[in-house]
Amino acid sequence: MTSSVAIQGFAGSFHDVAARHYFGPATATAPCATFGEVVRRVADGTAGHGLMAIENSIAGSILPNYTLLRNAGLRVAGEVYLHIRQHLLVLPGQPLAAIREVHSHPMALLQCADFLGQHPWRLVETEDTALSARRIREGQLTGVAAVAGARAAELYDLEILTPDIHAEPKNYTRFLVLARPADTPEAARPDKASLCFHTAHAQGSLARVLVCIAEQGINLSKLQSCPQPGSTWHYSFHADLEFDDPARLDAALRAIEPLTENVQVLGRYRRGATH
Amino acid sequence: MTSSVAIQGFAGSFHDVAARHYFGPATATAPCATFGEVVRRVADGTAGHGLMAIENSIAGSILPNYTLLRNAGLRVAGEVYLHIRQHLLVLPGQPLAAIREVHSHPMALLQCADFLGQHPWRLVETEDTALSARRIREGQLTGVAAVAGARAAELYDLEILTPDIHAEPKNYTRFLVLARPADTPEAARPDKASLCFHTAHAQGSLARVLVCIAEQGINLSKLQSCPQPGSTWHYSFHADLEFDDPARLDAALRAIEPLTENVQVLGRYRRGATH
Known part of the structure; x- marks a missing residue:
C-alpha cells in the first residue's frame, strides 16, 4: 500500500486541506480530476487512501459519490469536516479596480454570487479553485482574480484582497476517508x-x-x-x-x-x- | 395573474418540454437564467406559474430549490416527470467526422461522458442545452455539435446525428409546478x-x-x-x-x-x- 492520499482537485484545494487535517501536514496528496478517478486510484492501489466530499451543509449530499464508493467496493475509514471559507486572491499589489475577470470552480463562484454580482467582472468557470489560483501565479496574470481558500493563497503566493466573500457563513463540507477493505482495520473504538x-x-x-x-x-x-x-x-x-x-x-x-x-x-x- | 409559465432555461429545454406536457402545447413559457429567477417571477406575479426541477433519478434532490420555494412562500400545485433523453445535434448534413467541439450544459455533458469520451472532441460548457442548439442554428456553426433533447432539434431545425447518447437509460427528472398561494386552489381530489x-x-x-x-x-x-x-x-x-x-x-x-x-x-x- 502506498502512503499517498488521492484527492479531488489540486494542491491547495479544499480536499487537499481536509486531507492534511486528517492525515497530517506532511501527507503526500495525489491530485485527481474527478471523484471517479479518486475512487479508481484507491481501488487499484496506486493510492493508499482517498478523500472524497460527500455532503455540504448548504447543497446537501453528493449522491453520485455514494454510488462510486459502493461500486468500487471501498470502505469508509473515517471522516473530516471542513469550514469552507472563500477568498478573493490576486497577485500581490493588484488593486480591486484592476480586476476584470474572476476564475474559479462553478460551485465556488455560486457561493460568492452576492459579492461577485456587485462588480462588473467577467466570471470564468474552471475545474478547480486551487488551479485557478495556480494559473494566476504561473501566468503572472494581472487583472485576474481567483476565488479559493487561504491554503491556495499561501501555496501560490497570492494576496487575499477580500477575505470571506462567500454568502453563507455556515458552509461546511463533510469528507469521507476511503480505503480498500484489506487496508481498513476495524477502528479501535468506532462510534x-x-x-x-x-x-x-x-x-x-x-x-x-x-x-x-x-x-x-x-x-x-x-x-x-x-x-x-x-x-x-x-x-x-x-x-x-x-x-x-x-x-x-x-x-x-x-x-x-x-x-x-x-x-x-x-x-x-x-x-x-x-x- | 398572467398565464405564462416561468421555466429555467430556453425554448426547447427540458423545463420547456415538461411545461408543455403539464399545461398543454400552446403554453407561453418565460425563460429564466436561474432557478432563483423562476421563483421570483412567480412570487412577483410576472408569471402565473413556474416549473422547477426538484430531483433526478440519478443525481438526487436539488436541495437549494426547496429553500428557494420555502423562502418565497410559494406552493406546490402539481408535478410532472420527464424521461431525459440526450441526443447529439448538428446542422443538417454535418458528418460525425466534421465535429471538433460539443457544447451543452455541464450536467448534460456529464450524463453523456461515456459516449463523448470516445471521441477527440473539445467539450464546451454552456448555460443551457437548448441554448447550445440555438447558437448552432443562429451562427450556422459547422464542426460544432450540441447535446440536447429532441424538442431543441425540432425547434432549431437541427439533425439528430446520434440519438440517446446518455449513459444511464433510466434518467428521469421530477419537476414541481409552483404558484402563489392565492393562485393555488385546493386540488379537487389531491392524492x-x-x-x-x-x-x-x-x-x-x-x-x-x-x-x-x-x-x-x-x-x-x-x-x-x-x-x-x-x-x-x-x-x-x-x-x-x-x-x-x-x-x-x-x-x-x-x-x-x-x-x-x-x-x-x-x-x-x-x-x-x-x-
Whole structure:
C-alpha cells in the first residue's frame, strides 16, 4: 500500500486541506480530476487512501459519490469536516479596480454570487479553485482574480484582497476517508457507522427500521432516501448512525435484518473533527 | 395573474418540454437564467406559474430549490416527470467526422461522458442545452455539435446525428409546478402532498413520526434529510406522501404535530404523469 492520499482537485484545494487535517501536514496528496478517478486510484492501489466530499451543509449530499464508493467496493475509514471559507486572491499589489475577470470552480463562484454580482467582472468557470489560483501565479496574470481558500493563497503566493466573500457563513463540507477493505482495520473504538439498505415496498417498513435503531439508543445523524438505479422512484436509503457502544450497532443490525434488503455497512469509524 | 409559465432555461429545454406536457402545447413559457429567477417571477406575479426541477433519478434532490420555494412562500400545485433523453445535434448534413467541439450544459455533458469520451472532441460548457442548439442554428456553426433533447432539434431545425447518447437509460427528472398561494386552489381530489418538518433532537423522534404516517395507510414516496440553515448538521426533513383519501393526510398531520416543529405543507396536489 502506498502512503499517498488521492484527492479531488489540486494542491491547495479544499480536499487537499481536509486531507492534511486528517492525515497530517506532511501527507503526500495525489491530485485527481474527478471523484471517479479518486475512487479508481484507491481501488487499484496506486493510492493508499482517498478523500472524497460527500455532503455540504448548504447543497446537501453528493449522491453520485455514494454510488462510486459502493461500486468500487471501498470502505469508509473515517471522516473530516471542513469550514469552507472563500477568498478573493490576486497577485500581490493588484488593486480591486484592476480586476476584470474572476476564475474559479462553478460551485465556488455560486457561493460568492452576492459579492461577485456587485462588480462588473467577467466570471470564468474552471475545474478547480486551487488551479485557478495556480494559473494566476504561473501566468503572472494581472487583472485576474481567483476565488479559493487561504491554503491556495499561501501555496501560490497570492494576496487575499477580500477575505470571506462567500454568502453563507455556515458552509461546511463533510469528507469521507476511503480505503480498500484489506487496508481498513476495524477502528479501535468506532462510534459512527455509515450504512445503506433497501426497505420492502410495504407501508411503514422504514418506520419499523428506525424504531429498531432508536430502541438501541443509537442516534440517526443522517437519513437520505436515494433513487435506486434500475428501479426508478423506488428509494433506497443511506443512514449515518452515532453510538457509544459498538455492541449496540451490532444489535441494531441484527434487529433490522429481517426488515430490510441488502444492508451494507460502508464503514465503522470514529466521528470526525471540524476544522 | 398572467398565464405564462416561468421555466429555467430556453425554448426547447427540458423545463420547456415538461411545461408543455403539464399545461398543454400552446403554453407561453418565460425563460429564466436561474432557478432563483423562476421563483421570483412567480412570487412577483410576472408569471402565473413556474416549473422547477426538484430531483433526478440519478443525481438526487436539488436541495437549494426547496429553500428557494420555502423562502418565497410559494406552493406546490402539481408535478410532472420527464424521461431525459440526450441526443447529439448538428446542422443538417454535418458528418460525425466534421465535429471538433460539443457544447451543452455541464450536467448534460456529464450524463453523456461515456459516449463523448470516445471521441477527440473539445467539450464546451454552456448555460443551457437548448441554448447550445440555438447558437448552432443562429451562427450556422459547422464542426460544432450540441447535446440536447429532441424538442431543441425540432425547434432549431437541427439533425439528430446520434440519438440517446446518455449513459444511464433510466434518467428521469421530477419537476414541481409552483404558484402563489392565492393562485393555488385546493386540488379537487389531491392524492399527494409535500411537507417539511423538523424533529426534536431526541433519539427515535423521526421513527415516531413515520409510525404515525404509516398508521394512516399513507405511503412515504420520498424522505430526505436536509442540513438546516443556521444549525449545522442538525437535519430537517422533506417528505412526499401518497394517499387515496385526503382525510388520511389530515389525520396524519394531527398525529405528528406534537412530535415535530414547524411542519409546513408545501402543497397538496395530484400525482404527476411520466412523459
